[in-house]
Amino acid sequence: MALERTFSIIKPDAVAKNVIGAIYNRFESAGLRIVAAKMLHLSKEQAEGFYAEHSARPFFGALVSFMTSGPVMVQVLEGEDAVRKHREIMGATNPKDALAGTLRADYAASIDENAVHGSDAAASAAREIAYFFTEAELCARTR
Numbered sequence: 380m381a382l383e384r385t386f387s388i389i390k391p392d393a394v395a396k397n398v399i400g401a402i403y404n405r406f407e408s409a410g411l412r413i414v415a416a417k418m419l420h421l422s423k424e425q426a427e428g429f430y431a432e433h434s435a436r437p438f439f440g441a442l443v444s445f446m447t448s449g450p451v452m453v454q455v456l457e458g459e460d461a462v463r464k465h466r467e468i469m470g471a472t473n474p475k476d477a478l479a480g481t482l483r484a485d486y487a488a489s490i491d492e493n494a495v496h497g498s499d500a501a502a503s504a505a506r507e508i509a510y511f512f513t514e515a516e517l518c519a520r521t522r
């Protein structure tokens with residue numbers, strides 16, 4: 380399978396728990412490479428734009444408020460089958476349903492504060508990467 384890129388957010392709850400390095404370790408142990416990364420404190424507009432597809436959902440206001448409650452780490456992960464592999468590492472949206480050993484089982488307190496985000500398909504990955512990174516910020520691994 381060809382190399383693929385996906386987009387990841389370590390959400391404010393996980394940043395507050397000081398587990399950025401532990402989460403990066405899971406990505407790297409699974410063969411995913413970080414090819415771009417930065418820490419950001421999202422504005423309300425940035426969070427609303429990122430989650431625009433959920434704007435009509437009852438939890439939208441709480442989601443935006445949570446995502447702007449503290450800094451996040453955003454990164455682009457590259458590897459074989461990266462979108463699917465990353466979703467597997469994250470676990471189910473609701474940590475109650477997440478398999479043991481997944482990031483959400485280990486670090487998420489609830490569906491509202493669930494530690495991590497990962498693109499759900501190649502098309503959404505491309506859109507989400509472009510939302511936060513320019514092409515020039517994506518660093519090809521040359522060695």
Ligand code: IDP
Pocket residue numbers: 433438442471472490491492493495496497499
């Ligand atoms: P995903 O993050 O696993 O892809 P989505 O369905 O795309 O899940 O939802 C985006 C985010 O919205 C979730 O990660 C979660 O933070 C929040 N969310 C989704 N469904 C609910 C809900 O029923 N109640 C509260 N928050 C929710």
